[in-house]
Amino acid sequence: MRCGVVVFPGSNCDHDVYHVLKHVLQQDVTFLWHQDDTLKGCELVVLPGGFAYGDYLRAGAMAALSPVMGAVKRHAEAGGLVLGICNGFQVLLEAKLIPGAMRRNQSLRFLCRDVYLKVERTDLPFTWKLREGQVLRIPIAHGEGSYEDSAEHLDALEANRQVVFRYVTPEGARADTDPQWNPNGAARGIAGICNPGGNVLGMMPHPERCSEPILGNTDGLTLLAGAVEAGSQVLGARR
Amino acid sequence: MKARVTVYPRREILDPQGKAIRDALSRVGFAGVDDVRAGKSFEISLTGEDPEAARRQLRDMCEKLLANTVVEDYSVELLGNEGGRT
Numbered sequence: 001m002r003c004g005v006v007v008f009p010g011s012n013c014d015h016d017v018y019h020v021l022k023h024v025l026q027q028d029v030t031f032l033w034h035q036d037d038t039l040k041g042c043e044l045v046v047l048p049g050g051f052a053y054g055d056y057l058r059a060g061a062m063a064a065l066s067p068v069m070g071a072v073k074r075h076a077e078a079g080g081l082v083l084g085i086c087n088g089f090q091v092l093l094e095a096k097l098i099p100g101a102m103r104r105n106q107s108l109r110f111l112c113r114d115v116y117l118k119v120e121r122t123d124l125p126f127t128w129k130l131r132e133g134q135v136l137r138i139p140i141a142h143g144e145g146s147y148e149d150s151a152e153h154l155d156a157l158e159a160n161r162q163v164v165f166r167y168v169t170p171e172g173a174r175a176d177t178d179p180q181w182n183p184n185g186a187a188r189g190i191a192g193i194c195n196p197g198g199n200v201l202g203m204m205p206h207p208e209r210c211s212e213p214i215l216g217n218t219d220g221l222t223l224l225a226g227a228v229e230a231g232s233q234v235l236g237a238r239r
Numbered sequence: 240m241k242a243r244v245t246v247y248p249r250r251e252i253l254d255p256q257g258k259a260i261r262d263a264l265s266r267v268g269f270a271g272v273d274d275v276r277a278g279k280s281f282e283i284s285l286t287g288e289d290p291e292a293a294r295r296q297l298r299d300m301c302e303k304l305l306a307n308t309v310v311e312d313y314s315v316e317l318l319g320n321e322g323g324r325t
Contacts, residue, residue: 058307065304094307101309103248106255148252148310185253 001232004032004042006072006088008052008063013085016208017048024211024221025228034066044081044231045072047088049141049206059102059144060090069095081125081231082200086142089192089202098195098202099157100149106185110143114217115183115205117191118168121161124198125230129222135172136165136219138205140183145204147186147193154187165192165203240285241318242297246306247278281305282318290317 003021007014014031022029030040034052039045052063063069069091076082076097084092092098105111119134121127130136149157157163166189167182168174175181176189184204192203207220248254254276261275283300285293294315301313 057304061304061307099309101307103252103310104255106253108255108259150309185255 001027001044001228002040002042003027003029003044003046003228004039005029005046005048006032006034006068007048008034008050008066008091010052010054011048011050011087013049013087013206013208016206017046017085020208020211020221020224021046021228025225027228032068034063034068037067037071039068039071039075039080042075044083044227045075047072047082047084047091048208049086049088052087052091055087055144058090058094059087060092060094063087063091064094064096073097076195076200079197079199081227083126083227084200084202085206085208086140086145086204089204090144092200092202097200098162098193099153100147100190100193102144103146103148103185104144105142105146105183107179107183110141111145111183112139112141113183114139115191116168116170116172116181117165117205118172119164120166121164121194121198124164124194124201126194126201126223126227127164128230129226133172135168135170136223137170137210137217138207138219139209140205141209142184142204145186146184147190147204149187157190157193158188160196162193162196163188163190164194164201165190165205167191240288240290240293242283242285242293243316243318244281244283244297244301244305244313245278245316246281246301246311246313247276249310249312252310278311293317 210217211221256277257275306313
């Protein structure tokens with residue numbers, strides 16, 4: 001399947017995602033520059049981690065207005081697969097492709113460590129290879145990852161089943177007020193959400209950083225492999 | 240025409256940065272600081288002369304870019320050409 005990794009000035013996980021898609025998952029991958037106004041035929045688009053446009057104004061705010069995001073929006077509206085990781089999640093929020101906003105981590109510290117995620121949805125193109133309730137160990141690396149929205153919007157998000165990943169204990173229990181397990185203080189322990197159609201996923205943890213045995217953890221690979229395989233199947237059926 | 244736009248985290252949202260600054264103020268000896276909100280301020284020069292049109296435009300800027308209204312509030316004030324308040 002043809003995959004695109006968007007490169008903003010300041011992206012720094014673009015090559016990691018490219019590497020996993022190309023060399024581990026053997027896909028056709030290309031970089032998409034922020035000034036491009038097409039996706040060059042890509043079926044899966046990944047917005048990688050980093051500090052797009054230096055995080056000027058707010059994380060993701062400037063990137064959300066770049067030419068490539070117009071193409072990403074059209075792709076998303078047509079049901080195309082979009083995955084935003086970390087800074088890419090922040091860009092998706094600022095672009096309003098998914099609801100909510102990010103605040104500074106409650107500790108005010110940049111956090112770089114493994115966290116535990118409970119899988120809340122297994123019927124999405126990204127998560128169909130995971131088990132409901134499965135606990136994944138995936139690293140985070142961010143300073144602004146505390147997900148926030150109004151109580152009313154959070155209720156709607158839960159009712160629509162848009163919460164895909166939640167920070168939990170290694171046993172899979174909720175611990176929303178415990179910074180050891182909900183590292184940034186995210187509302188309701190939210191670590192990843194999707195749009196109502198389920199084709200746009202934003203998540204703070206980095207699956208591309210745990211997708212090879214040599215890295216000591218392959219929990220992220222199942223997710224990325226799922227996205228790639230689901231995308232290929234959908235396209236196969238369409239053809 | 241000059242304008243100042245200020246953007247603050249919304250009241251009902253915990254502002255960990257403001258809280259850290261409040262605690263630091265107490266530590267350096269300023270008593271009686273109850274609360275601090277840390278925000279951003281923008282000084283914007285506009286070419287137009289119509290204050291109402293300017294206010295409208297500035298509010299639009301806040302909605303579209305300067306503030307994230309999910310977590311931030313904003314206010315807009317027009318300053319004289321010399322930077323004094325009008």
